[in-house]
Amino acid sequence: MTIDILLFRTTLLAYALATGLALADILWRRPVLGRHGRILLWSGFGLHSLSMISRYLMTGFPPLSSLHESLSFFAWAIIGTFLLFHLRYRLAVLGAFVAPLALVLMIFGSAVSTATTAPPPPLQSWWLPVHVVLAFLGDAVFALAAVAGCLYLLQERMLKKKKVSSLFYRLPSLQVLDNLNYRCLTIGFPLMTLGIITGAIWADRAWGAYWSWDPKETWALITWFLYAALLHGRLAVGWRGRKAAVLAIIGFVLLLFTFLGVNLLLSGLHSYSALGTY
Amino acid sequence: MNFLVLGLSYKTAPVELRERLNFASDDPGSVLRAMTDLPGMTEAMILSTCNRVEVYAASKDLPLGCARLQRYMAAYHELDENQVKPHLYVHCGRDAIHHLFRVASSLDSMILGEPQILGQLKEAYNQAESSCTAGPVFNRLMPKAFAAAKRVRNETAIAQHAVSVSYAAVELARKIFGELTDKNVMIVGAGKMCELAARHLTGQQVGEVLVTNRTLARAQALAEQFDGRAVPFAEFPLYLSRADIVLTSTAAGGLLVTRTQLEEVIRQRKNRPMFLIDIAVPRNIDPDANQIDNVYLYDIDDLNGVIETNLRERRKAAKKAEDIIEQEIDRFYSWLRSLEATPMIVALRQQVEEIRRSETEKTLHGLRHLDAGDRRAIEALTLSIVNKLLHSPLSVLKRAGDDITGEIYLEAVRRLFDLNPDPQKSGMDAVEEGADTKQDSIS
Numbered sequence: 001m002t003i004d005i006l007l008f009r010t011t012l013l014a015y016a017l018a019t020g021l022a023l024a025d026i027l028w029r030r031p032v033l034g035r036h037g038r039i040l041l042w043s044g045f046g047l048h049s050l051s052m053i054s055r056y057l058m059t060g061f062p063p064l065s066s067l068h069e070s071l072s073f074f075a076w077a078i079i080g081t082f083l084l085f086h087l088r089y090r091l092a093v094l095g096a097f098v099a100p101l102a103l104v105l106m107i108f109g110s111a112v113s114t115a116t117t118a119p120p121p122p123l124q125s126w127w128l129p130v131h132v133v134l135a136f137l138g139d140a141v142f143a144l145a146a147v148a149g150c151l152y153l154l155q156e157r158m159l160k161k162k163k164v165s166s167l168f169y170r171l172p173s174l175q176v177l178d179n180l181n182y183r184c185l186t187i188g189f190p191l192m193t194l195g196i197i198t199g200a201i202w203a204d205r206a207w208g209a210y211w212s213w214d215p216k217e218t219w220a221l222i223t224w225f226l227y228a229a230l231l232h233g234r235l236a237v238g239w240r241g242r243k244a245a246v247l248a249i250i251g252f253v254l255l256l257f258t259f260l261g262v263n264l265l266l267s268g269l270h271s272y273s274a275l276g277t278y
Numbered sequence: 279m280n281f282l283v284l285g286l287s288y289k290t291a292p293v294e295l296r297e298r299l300n301f302a303s304d305d306p307g308s309v310l311r312a313m314t315d316l317p318g319m320t321e322a323m324i325l326s327t328c329n330r331v332e333v334y335a336a337s338k339d340l341p342l343g344c345a346r347l348q349r350y351m352a353a354y355h356e357l358d359e360n361q362v363k364p365h366l367y368v369h370c371g372r373d374a375i376h377h378l379f380r381v382a383s384s385l386d387s388m389i390l391g392e393p394q395i396l397g398q399l400k401e402a403y404n405q406a407e408s409s410c411t412a413g414p415v416f417n418r419l420m421p422k423a424f425a426a427a428k429r430v431r432n433e434t435a436i437a438q439h440a441v442s443v444s445y446a447a448v449e450l451a452r453k454i455f456g457e458l459t460d461k462n463v464m465i466v467g468a469g470k471m472c473e474l475a476a477r478h479l480t481g482q483q484v485g486e487v488l489v490t491n492r493t494l495a496r497a498q499a500l501a502e503q504f505d506g507r508a509v510p511f512a513e514f515p516l517y518l519s520r521a522d523i524v525l526t527s528t529a530a531g532g533l534l535v536t537r538t539q540l541e542e543v544i545r546q547r548k549n550r551p552m553f554l555i556d557i558a559v560p561r562n563i564d565p566d567a568n569q570i571d572n573v574y575l576y577d578i579d580d581l582n583g584v585i586e587t588n589l590r591e592r593r594k595a596a597k598k599a600e601d602i603i604e605q606e607i608d609r610f611y612s613w614l615r616s617l618e619a620t621p622m623i624v625a626l627r628q629q630v631e632e633i634r635r636s637e638t639e640k641t642l643h644g645l646r647h648l649d650a651g652d653r654r655a656i657e658a659l660t661l662s663i664v665n666k667l668l669h670s671p672l673s674v675l676k677r678a679g680d681d682i683t684g685e686i687y688l689e690a691v692r693r694l695f696d697l698n699p700d701p702q703k704s705g706m707d708a709v710e711e712g713a714d715t716k717q718d719s720i721s
Contacts, residue, residue: 029435159450159453159454160574162580162583164584164588166591169453173452173453173456174455175454175455240549240550242571242572
């Protein structure tokens with residue numbers, strides 16, 4: 001086992017423990033456990049970064065090519081985004097929903113081949129990491145928006161049904177969750193747009209065409225339109241609350257499909273290696 | 279512990295009797311001093327609230343102390359003792375401590391977890407201190423009771439979440455809006471019911487407050503009270519779109535706001551959420567309005583349902599709180615015992631050191647040919663033998679304070695070495711006696 005895989009496994013363990021603690025926090029109202037969970041999440045995040053750095057040093061390529069590396073980076077970005085947002089907005093409860101999401105990605109990532117493969121020569125360019133990093137950072141921010149959306153729907157339902165519970169009181173207010181939806185949108189949308197643009201530039205370098213309507217490009221465009229519609233709706237029409245939450249969730253499902261489903265179900269330029277990558 | 283509590287509460291006595299026995303309006307200092315002047319009585323404290331009248335006391339003779347206090351209480355309020363007696367409860371020793379901890383933690387309160395009682399208890403203690411009727415027993419016990427109450431508050435959900443209509447409304451508003459700072463409140467109708475809720479809502483540093491009522495004068499009076507603006511009753515629907523929180527309580531007003539009206543209002547508000555609290559019976563707002571997106575409508579039954587759930591949570595928390603109190607009482611007793619262990623350790627050390635010094639001196643006196651170095655070596659030898667021998671017994675004694683059986687060791691050391699250490703403080707005697715009297719009870 002190489003050092004990067006060892007670090008990856010340790011990270012996985014840290015995220016798993018953090019998930020358990022965060023869930024115990026909201027289920028049994030033990031904020032102390034939640035705090036320890038976040039410390040674990042921070043250390044997991046640090047180990048995760050080290051894992052990726054060591055992988056980069058070992059291969060000489062940014063670790064963003066194989067499916068394993070993509071999943072790992074996605075999980076890293078989600079945890080990082082959550083931790084940053086938590087520093088700014090104090091959204092402890094969200095951790096109990098974000099950590100399991102990252103954990104699932106990590107487990108998936110450890111189930112697929114962890115072998116290091118150099119990207120094929122046409123893809124060896126600095127546009128690759130730039131494109132992939134931007135795309136995944138956007139995805140991570142949208143993941144947070146989707147989690148906030150789920151919590152919004154949950155809480156809205158409780159308020160409408162007039163059923164309160166201890167979970168109800170632990171959730172942030174509707175306003176806070178809706179603001180989070182908006183913030184994520186205004187950060188995620190530019191990232192996603194830049195991700196698509198850099199992808200097009202890179203495609204031009206690698207394949208000689210900016211846009212070739214391969215399935216991943218098509219689905220990314222569909223997702224982009226959905227987020228564009230949501231952003232427009234929020235700014236111009238006054239969409240908010242439930243509608244915005246539902247759209248953020250649909251958007252994230254589309255994103256996941258663009259990331260994973262396209263590779264697994266459809267074939268195209270983006271599924272370069274057998275492992276399925278960006 | 280020669281500690282006792284004697285009193286009555288909402289559980290045992292009707293309000294008429296509680297009123298008559300209330301000490302609140304009198305000069306408390308002289309009453310307290312009169313109590314400690316009773317024979318055998320050393321300390322006294324009165325906790326007098328609208329739900330309970332209790333005297334906490336330390337006495338050298340518990341059964342006698344109780345009887346005298348009881349007589350004093352009846353006589354003071356010019357009541358016949360037999361009239362009061364059936365409503366009184368008396369606890370002594372550990373039971374009394376248990377009662378005190380439960381009262382401090384608001385487990386014995388009419389509204390479970392209400393926060394005032396701890397403050398009232400602190401005040402009562404301060405009163406006793408300033409009247410010089412608090413002594414070593416209270417000074418050891420009270421801080422522990424406050425600490426137990428604090429622990430209960432921090433570690434259980436006993437004081438969490440609203441259990442009154444007005445607080446529940448504020449809490450729900452916070453779940454919807456987060457901060458209420460820039461939220462506008464509209465108050466429709468100015469009934470008594472409404473006033474309390476309105477006061478709590480407007481007490482949260484909200485934005486604009488609009489008040490409307492069928493009689494404009496009443497609306498103006500209320501608006502003044504809440505630092506708001508009165509709006510003519512006929513025009514209030516026009517202002518609805520400005521209000522984030524609407525509180526209606528127009529008695530006999532019937533339906534004032536329809537669903538279609540609110541749908542239009544929400545459109546005008548660009549879907550900004552609205553919280554409608556309808557505490558009028560019959561209701562003022564069409565119940566179907568709750569189905570509109572971003573409208574949250576709560577009537578009085580809904581609010582009571584929320585309160586009921588919160589109360590259930592508090593009752594659940596109370597079970598956990600009882601465990602904490604048991605733990606705290608155990609800790610208190612083991613702390614008391616550790617206080618006793620310390621003088622014993624000191625005495626044992628002193629005695630052994632005395633023996634060592636005199637015996638060494640005697641021996642060295644007969645060995646005059648030794649030089650200074652040899653003498654120092656012998657001195658060091660005896661010291662280290664003594665220290666090694668004492669090490670284990672002393673550490674057992676130090677731990678004895680935390681152990682239920684700790685007293686056995688203390689007693690054993692007392693007899694084996696014929697020690698009789700002075701307690702650190704004269705007050706220690708008073709507390710110490712408690713171990714034997716904690717079984718005492720009074721019929």
